[in-house]
Amino acid sequence: MSDFxxxxxxxxxxxxxxxxxxxxxxxxxxxxxxxxSGVLNLGVxxxxxxxxxxxxxxxxxxxTPVLGVLVxxxxxxxxxxxxxxxxxxxxxxxxxxxxGIFLFGLGMSDLLFQKQVGTPLPIxxxxxxxxxxxxxxxxxxxxxxxxxxxVYLAFVLVPVVAFxxxxxxxxxxxxxVGENPAAADSLGVSVARVRYGTIILANLLAGxxxxxxxxxxxxxxxxxxxxxxxxxxxxxxxxxWRPTGVMAGALLFGLVSATVLQWKTLGIVSGxxxxxxxxxxxVLTIVALVIITRTVGQPSALTKPFDxxx
Numbered sequence: 001m002s003d004f005x006x007x008x009x010x011x012x013x014x015x016x017x018x019x020x021x022x023x024x025x026x027x028x029x030x031x032x033x034x035x036x037s038g039v040l041n042l043g044v045x046x047x048x049x050x051x052x053x054x055x056x057x058x059x060x061x062x063x064t065p066v067l068g069v070l071v072x073x074x075x076x077x078x079x080x081x082x083x084x085x086x087x088x089x090x091x092x093x094x095x096x097x098x099x100g101i102f103l104f105g106l107g108m109s110d111l112l113f114q115k116q117v118g119t120p121l122p123i124x125x126x127x128x129x130x131x132x133x134x135x136x137x138x139x140x141x142x143x144x145x146x147x148x149x150x151v152y153l154a155f156v157l158v159p160v161v162a163f164x165x166x167x168x169x170x171x172x173x174x175x176x177v178g179e180n181p182a183a184a185d186s187l188g189v190s191v192a193r194v195r196y197g198t199i200i201l202a203n204l205l206a207g208x209x210x211x212x213x214x215x216x217x218x219x220x221x222x223x224x225x226x227x228x229x230x231x232x233x234x235x236x237x238x239x240x241w242r243p244t245g246v247m248a249g250a251l252l253f254g255l256v257s258a259t260v261l262q263w264k265t266l267g268i269v270s271g272x273x274x275x276x277x278x279x280x281x282x283v284l285t286i287v288a289l290v291i292i293t294r295t296v297g298q299p300s301a302l303t304k305p306f307d308x309x310x
Contacts, residue, residue, distance in 0.1 A: 014143040021254030023213040027232035030205025037198040038301035042098030045229025046105020051210030056220035076207020080200035091305035125215035178299035181306040240296040
């Protein structure tokens with residue numbers, strides 16, 4: 001255990017934790033926008049898988065990471081339109097619809113991978129971008145300022161999403177629709193338009209999250225996300241539907257995951273103990289959810305379809 005409490009180990013854990021938190025953060029930020037308007041999407045995992053494969057295959061064929069990111073975002077856009085049609089226009093039950101999206105993404109991404117690739121092949125993503133001056137700070141620079149542009153993008157989006165929700169007219173409409181869609185409709189706010197917009201934004205970020213995951217890992221395989229989409233949904237509750245809270249939850253989850261990986265690398269845990277410690281991030285998330293959801297209320301209209309005629 002003494003090997004773990006060293007500066008080199010700390011630098012590795014913090015740096016890796018930030019990288020591991022990035023896909024969670026992107027997907028959870030998108031889900032935060034969606035849930036604030038009253039729409040729950042349990043299909044985040046499926047969208048992430050499709051976005052991950054789209055980005056992976058594009059980079060594999062073109063060797064262009066930027067194009068891969070754009071394809072991942074495009075996949076999210078398409079899935080957002082589909083999910084909006086199902087849940088807003090057809091007013092289907094959101095939980096069941098989301099699970100359907102997840103199963104579709106899981107099966108389709110695996111099928112496409114088997115047919116188009118077959119054997120996992122590595123891809124090259126973005127090089128780390130060392131921020132001038134800051135990256136040269138001993139230890140601190142290595143932990144915080146030597147990451148790929150995708151990592152920086154995820155954390156820059158936190159204040160952007162916060163500003164969108166709290167400081168813009170669209171954000172005001174989002175919050176109004178999520179709390180009382182009938183009242184918002186009576187004031188001339190199009191509930192359907194707002195929810196379509198938030199669903200598309202949420203899925204765009206979920207597709208981007210999948211692309212980031214595949215690019216950062218440099219590989220794609222069956223069920224690459226391994227539950228990360230569902231964790232992202234849980235992080236929205238963890239963060240009490242606030243972007244900063246979601247970021248804190250993503251970082252906590254990433255740091256715990258990085259700690260477990262470092263323990264395995266150093267041989268501190270092995271065998272059965274290794275399997276048990278691997279469950280630590282999920283257990284931590286569940287405990288936090290139990291505590292937080294007792295004190296913070298969710299948007300009043302969450303999961304409730306809106307029928308203007310009712």
